[in-house]
Amino acid sequence: MKGLTKEQLVARALEEGFVKAGICRPDAVPEAAGRLRAFLAAGRQGQMGWMAEREAWRGNPAALWPEARSVIMLAEAYTPEVDPMAGLGERDRGVISVYAQGKDYHDLVKRRLKRLGRWLIETAGGEIKVFVDTAPLMEKPLAQAAGLGWQGKHTNLLGRDLGNWVFLGAIFTTLELEPDAPEVSHCGTCTACLDVCPTKAFPAPYQLDARRCISYLTIEHKGPVETELRECIGNRIYGCDDCLAVCPWNKFAVAAREIGYQPKHGLPELADLAALDDAGFRERFAGSPIKRIGRDRFVRNVLYAIGNSHSANLAAVAQGLVQDADPAVADAARWAVARLQAKA
Known part of the structure; x- marks a missing residue:
């Protein structure tokens, strides 16, 4: 150089x-x-x-x-700054992956x-x-x-x-720069990230089957999610941080310096999110990576969370979307209503 x-x-x-x-x-x-x-x-x-x-x-x-x-x-x-898994117990609210909160x-x-x-x-x-x-x-x-x-x-x-x-x-x-030595794995015998995965998306250590990953299912997957996986999603409405959150090496994690990554909101209420139309969705998530999946896929995720909420009060919210113009949203709404009625 x-x-x-x-x-x-x-x-x-x-x-x-x-x-x-x-x-x-x-x-x-x-x-x-x-x-x-x-x-x-x-x-x-x-x-x-x-x-x-x-x-x-x-x-x-x-x-x-x-x-x-x-x-x-x-x-x-x-x-x-806080444990991203703490919100998983607040079933009437949606959990958004840390990277997409700002x-x-x-x-x-x-x-x-x-x-x-x-x-x-x-x-x-x-x-x-x-x-x-x-x-x-x-x-x-x-x-x-x-x-x-x-x-x-x-x-x-x-x-x-x-x-x-x-x-x-x-x-x-195009510059010829002196390379650094590569790093090697220091995971040892730890399997915390594999064990915590709700959908068992890791066929083996260092391998991921995206088709079972909640981040994939809530962000990349179009159309209805397989019924057997919906309950596993819980109230995660965009992404999943479980395998990251449990890693023991996070005790040495570096603090974020960019204020833009700070959460814009707290845990949002599922009822409010389910009511979003396309314009409301785009306004709420302007400047956020969430915006790219669109209203339909996002509300589909919200309805899965409503179905997993055990909250009878949210049944009417889901019922209001059973005739939604998007087939995946309507399917998720019917599933949520059936789940909540069964729990009741």
């Missing part, structure tokens, strides 16, 4: 708000292609067809931008990546491309190759000095 040391790069990354930075080569994860191929062959991607459509790029980061010589991987903390992280992380990238060009030259969930890129294997942490048994990235509440961003550059 002409005129630039790795220490200066890391220091600048921390100044920008990242909590850790590391460097690897674009071809540092040759095993990723085979793992992705096996995942897709087993159909574990569910309805996420985009994973197979760009398999060649996703499995080989070096193919994404052949001119790149180095990848700078960066971690940004969004560590919650502003959309895509915007906040990308802004930081661009600032750091501009500084890098001004200081050392070269060209850059920045990515944060915006390209067919396997960020977690690259982050492990860059020494930020390792993919735990829950398949998420965690670090001994980070915990697992982190967003990842990548800067690809």
Whole structure:
């Protein structure tokens, strides 16, 4: 790095708000292609067809931008201040994944990546491309190759000095930068993340079947969710944090620095959310990652939570949606009404 040391790069990354930075080569994860191929062959991607459509790029980061010589991987903390599982007992309210309780992280992380990238060009030259969930890129294997942490048994990235509440961003550059040593797993014999999963979405340690994952079911899955899984969803209406929340390494988690990740609201009441029409949904979740799933899928999730609430008072709320224009919403409403009547 002409005129630039790795220490200066890391220091600048921390100044920008990242909590850790590391460097690897674009071809540092040759095993990723085979793992992705096996995942897709087993159909574990569910309805996420985009994973197979760009398999060649996703499995080989070096193919994404052949001119790149180095990848700078960066971690940004969004560590919650309270236990995200505490709300699971408040059945008349909805639980939203920690990462989606504030502003959309895509915007906040990308802004930081661009600032750091501009500084890098001004200081050392070269060209850059920045990515944060915006390209067919396997960020977690690259982050492990860059020494930020390792993919735990829950398949998420965690670090001994980070915990697992982190967003990842990548800067690809044409500069030749000295790579860091990759990290290895320190999960040991712990299976806390596997044991806590309500839907048993982990066929084995370090493997995930997205089709059973509550985050997938409430965010990516279109249409009705399989009946056998609805009760397991509980009152989680967008995402799930259980496997992250129980990780013992979180005792070393870094505090979130970005105020934008602070929750905008407390636990929302299911009755209020079920009443949202399309305009109301878009207004309430403007600037939030929740907005991208749309009103219908979100209200479907809310109705599953209502069905699991054991609250007879919410039966009328569900009854009001049994003729909803969206078939999945109407199906969820009928299911919720039947569940609540059976409990009564």
